[in-house]
Amino acid sequence: MAKVLIIGAGGVGTVVAHKCAQNPQVFTEIVLASRTRSKCEAIARAIGSDNITTDSVDADSVPQLVELFKRHNPDIVINVALPYQDLTIMDACLECGVNYLDTANYEPKDEAHFEYSWQWAYKEKFEKAGLTAILGCGFDPGVSGVFTAYAAKHHFSEMEYLDIVDCNAGNHGKAFATNFNPEINIREITQNGRYYQDGKWVTTGPLEIHKPLTYPNIGARESYLLYHEELESLVKNYPSIKRARFWMTFGQEYLTHLRVIQNIGMARIDEIDYNGMKIVPLQFLKAVLPNPQDLGENYHGETSIGCRISGVDKKGEHLTYYIYNNCSHEEAYRETGMQAVSYTTGVPAMIGAMMFLTGKWNKPGVHNVEEFDPDPFMEQLSLQGLPWHEVLNLDLEV
Ligand code: NDP
Numbered sequence: 001m002a003k004v005l006i007i008g009a010g011g012v013g014t015v016v017a018h019k020c021a022q023n024p025q026v027f028t029e030i031v032l033a034s035r036t037r038s039k040c041e042a043i044a045r046a047i048g049s050d051n052i053t054t055d056s057v058d059a060d061s062v063p064q065l066v067e068l069f070k071r072h073n074p075d076i077v078i079n080v081a082l083p084y085q086d087l088t089i090m091d092a093c094l095e096c097g098v099n100y101l102d103t104a105n106y107e108p109k110d111e112a113h114f115e116y117s118w119q120w121a122y123k124e125k126f127e128k129a130g131l132t133a134i135l136g137c138g139f140d141p142g143v144s145g146v147f148t149a150y151a152a153k154h155h156f157s158e159m160e161y162l163d164i165v166d167c168n169a170g171n172h173g174k175a176f177a178t179n180f181n182p183e184i185n186i187r188e189i190t191q192n193g194r195y196y197q198d199g200k201w202v203t204t205g206p207l208e209i210h211k212p213l214t215y216p217n218i219g220a221r222e223s224y225l226l227y228h229e230e231l232e233s234l235v236k237n238y239p240s241i242k243r244a245r246f247w248m249t250f251g252q253e254y255l256t257h258l259r260v261i262q263n264i265g266m267a268r269i270d271e272i273d274y275n276g277m278k279i280v281p282l283q284f285l286k287a288v289l290p291n292p293q294d295l296g297e298n299y300h301g302e303t304s305i306g307c308r309i310s311g312v313d314k315k316g317e318h319l320t321y322y323i324y325n326n327c328s329h330e331e332a333y334r335e336t337g338m339q340a341v342s343y344t345t346g347v348p349a350m351i352g353a354m355m356f357l358t359g360k361w362n363k364p365g366v367h368n369v370e371e372f373d374p375d376p377f378m379e380q381l382s383l384q385g386l387p388w389h390e391v392l393n394l395d396l397e398v
Pocket of ligand 1: 292
């Protein structure tokens with residue numbers, strides 16, 4: 001008997017709810033709670049399973065979360081609200097003795113700043129409480145870390161160069177839309193780039209470094225160097241890594257829109273006065289952009305996300321290695337009503353919770369995914385809709 005509480009009823013929350021419902025042997029009871037209860041009810045109706053109940057909560061409020069936890073008494077919370085709520089939910093978990101999992105690191109609302117320090121600071125408290133917190137268990141961060149742990153366990157004695165490559169070759173037919181929460185997405189992409197080299201972080205201008213990379217079943221796509229949060233934990237957990245970078249593809253149309261949005265001030269995250277009201281331009285923009293949850297119906301093509309690694313193999317020889325998953329937007333939509341970006345995030349979040357509830361990833365403290373055994377997770381990835389592939393001794397192009 002295990003009860004899961006999912007917080008957040010957006011694109012990712014919808015997929016997590018579907019996938020938990022498909023695994024009733026692990027998730028015997030599911031509670032879906034979010035700020036807007038009607039969204040939770042619509043998801044529960046679409047799934048049509050009788051082990052899902054819904055509730056509402058403002059996850060910025062620890063007292064409201066504590067009341068929610070006391071009402072439902074879950075074994076684990078899957079936090080797929082926004083990164084702003086990570087710390088309040090972790091506080092409530094400590095107060096009520098509930099285990100925790102999320103897919104994005106904490107960000108303060110008034111500063112687009114990505115680092116794990118705020119959440120790593122909870123390590124001792126979770127350890128003392130005998131509770132497990134699993135951080136960053138979507139695809140990237142998430143599967144990118146599990147892929148790296150799998151490479152370290154099965155192929156490398158020393159990993160030296162790591163490049164995480166994320167391609168969305170899908171087409172949703174809109175002039176401009178983001179694939180997950182627009183506010184979070186635009187904050188991430190308009191940041192300076194950053195990568196790790198020889199023990200130091202190197203900063204670049206936003207999207208300054210780019211090159212074409214070839215993705216399986218897709219072909220060459222211009223790929224841009226971004227900072228991504230899993231780099232921070234991976235270089236800490238694998239000190240042999242000399243260089244770690246993250247690349248993401250963008251089309252020209254997307255980049256042109258993004259540049260205009262920035263140039264006209266719509267990407268600002270500070271408050272401005274509008275007709276006597278305080279508004280944040282980026283939050284206003286989110287209200288007029290297409291909802292990522294509505295993109296799925298006409299989305300074609302696939303995503304391809306993986307890790308390209310080189311270093312020394314178990315026999316002491318040089319090895320180049322690529323491990324990846326391709327996911328079809330159409331298939332994701334057919335199964336869950338959501339596109340592949342939500343799907344590739346929600347499936348690993350469900351598997352992470354499954355790993356905890358089945359005792360495979362049960363380790364009190366606060367941990368990033370690569371700190372656990374990758375094998376049982378990798379086995380489930382293939383079974384739960386995200387099959388993966390490995391290629392050895394190839395040109396990594398990076
Ligand atoms: P959405 O914006 O679609 O959904 C967010 C949900 O959280 C909404 O239902 C929203 O409620 C709810 N929410 C927001 N604030 C609160 C609050 N204070 N209290 C309760 N509920 C709240 O986002 P996505 O589903 O696209 O993304 C969810 C998370 O997944 C984000 O943190 C994102 O960063 C992460 N992500 C991670 C990826 C990875 O690979 N690791 C990739 C993609 C996303 P309402 O509907 O009322 O606004």
